């Protein structure tokens with residue numbers, strides 16, 4: 254019996270299916286047989302275990318080097334790169350920062366972020382299957398090009414996607430999700446795992462609120478229900494409104510590490 258991916262039994266978490274052979278060509282799934290659902294799930298578990306092991310290795314290295322690592326996630330276009338452009342301009346040189354940025358194609362974001370003077374590494378996943386998230390082994394490869402001794406903070410701009418990046422530990426210390434007001438207030442309810450897994454949310458593009466019917470209170474209430482107590486920073490990366498509380502939150506975390 255082939256596995257039916259559209260009728261997921263409750264006991265199987267979504268992420269067990271995520272690396273199934275049909276979706277992620279680069280993963281170690283060459284020996285997978287699709288004949289038996291049980292067999293497939295076993296292999297997928299092994300792939301995820303491998304990611305966790307690699308993530309722990311990354312984390313150990315970051316600790317040794319006293320580097321704080323922030324994983325920034327969101328859907329495409331919510332403003333991650335713009336937030337980082339403005340953030341880097343305001344926290345450097347006080348906090349020595351480097352960025353790893355993931356996209357399927359192009360070095361557009363790396364080019365934008367390099368203007369800050371921060372070392373920037375662009376990962377393009379089209380070379381290994383067009384993956385829609387960054388896995389721990391990809392981060393480990395990217396570290397070859399970075400002098401960890403010279404930085405206090407490493408920010409990873411993950412690939413635009415509200416689903417699977419939340420499932421892949423990359424060895425980070427903290428996670429933030431960006432949600433822009435143009436995406437609709439229902440997105441936290443639709444993608445709860447992302448909001449549960451993060452340590453802070455940035456509600457971006459608040460400068461556009463006068464032009465939208467966005468229910469800001471509902472969005473904030475929903476996030477609070479999914480992840481009670483998680484800070485929600487309401488910002489505009491266009492005007493830099495609301496930036497100081499977000500930067501203070503970030504600075505505190507990095508300084509605690511130093």
Ligand SMILES: Nc1nc2c(ncn2[C@@H]2O[C@H](COP(=O)(O)OP(=O)(O)O)[C@@H](O)[C@H]2O)c(=O)[nH]1
Pocket residue numbers: 327328329330331332333334335336413457458459460461488489490491492
């Ligand atoms: N009005 C407005 N536009 C923004 C804001 N932040 C980002 N944008 C725009 O949204 C688009 C996508 O931003 P980008 O930073 O590339 O998003 P990313 O895909 O998440 O990295 C760009 O055209 C930005 O100029 C904001 O706070 N307000």
Ligand SMILES: [Mg+2]
Pocket residue numbers: 333334335362410
């Ligand atoms: Mg970007």
Ligand SMILES: [Zn+2]
Pocket residue numbers: 384385386417418
């Ligand atoms: Zn993915």
